[in-house]
Amino acid sequence: MIRLPKLSLLLASLLTTLTLSTTSLVHAQQVLRVSAIPDEAPTELQRKFKPLGNYLEKKLGMKVEFTPVTDYAASVEGLINNKLDMVWFGGFTFVQANVRSGGKVTPLVQREEDEKFQSVFITTNKSINTLADLKGKNFSFGSESSTSGHLMPRSYLLAAKINPDTDMKRVSFSGAHDATVAAVAGGKVDAGALNISVWEKLVASGKVDPKEVRVFYTTPGYYDYNWSVRSDMNPAVQKKITDAFLALNSNDPEGKEILELQRATRFIPTKASNYTAIEAAARNAGLLK
The missing domain is CATH 3.40.190.10 (Periplasmic binding protein-like II)
Structure with a gap:
């Protein structure tokens, strides 16, 4: 019987644990469940998302499913209750989701136009x-x-x-x-x-x-829409999603179609602190308790 030194056994154990953890994370995210606030007709939302969904499937290497929701509240509840993985929020619905989840929603990207909507x-x-x-x-x-x-x-x-x-x-x-x-x-x-x-x-x-x-x-400009995910999503998947949006370019046919449907010049990174003014406005108007 070959006896491995204690250090070798420890390293082997750590490697096995890391491999199993990585494998479980990869297998855990087989489908990206996506939705959007219903600010337009359901058929229009589906039409706008189809090319983007196909693009994300190629970039992420996983199935992307778009699920319409009945109202704005359903998009918030769907994300924070783990029924959805990513949602196209307006600034206010992002704030609602972030407050409801105790700060556990992460906005990844927004259109350049959303900086001064x-x-x-x-x-x-x-x-x-x-x-x-x-x-x-x-x-x-x-x-x-x-x-x-x-x-x-x-x-x-x-x-x-x-x-x-x-x-x-x-x-x-x-x-x-x-x-x-x-x-x-x-x-x-x-x-x-x-x-x-x-x-x-x-x-x-x-x-x-x-x-x-x-x-x-x-009106004057304000921050608005973004694509948000739950903060507990695998960071590697979050990065892949962000990179996919940032790579969209109007100089290639696929990127041009997607950006035009999303009414975007391009996508840029965003962060939760961009929406503090929206939260303040909501509280001031008595719409957020």
Whole structure:
């Protein structure tokens, strides 16, 4: 019988443990379960994600599954309860997820456009030209948990000394940015607020006539959307995901298609501290306890 020195036995044991741990981490992440806040129609979200999902599968070497959720809260609960691995959050839903999880959600990347994102206020009513003109009017936000469709528009209204709950005739929530445009265009409300990116997409595609439905106020910039994961995700997988997004380039056909669908110039790294102003705005507006 060959007797190994104690040090050799210890090294062999450590190597075996490390190998088993690495193997279990690799096998544990066979599928990347992805979702996004439902700020647009489910069919549109699926269409936008398909090329990105195919790209991530190649880069990560694992299956990528996109699962639509019914509302913003479901995207938050899905991530923190380990039913989802990565979610496209708005700034406010990231803050909600981070607070709910006790700081255990990590934002990886955002579009360059999300460093200075904006909301637009729209109307068909010729008498509405400033935020002050919204007093006594019917108004629509998007989803209650939307950063660009509710939180920040509400924040700027409050800064202009307009309380939507007391100064407007009626406030409603359409549930999505495109639904807000439809409500304004159809005369169901006098005005509404939405994400500038969706607005520009609808105008460019001819789905809304800016001569009929016009922008009368655009907010200052703020941090918004990001791709977030749970902080307990294998760091190697987190790095692969981040690197895959940062490698997207509009000079190659695949990257160009993905970036155009995501309405992004490029993706850049982000961090939780970028969203402290969003959290402060949410607390100030009484939307985060």
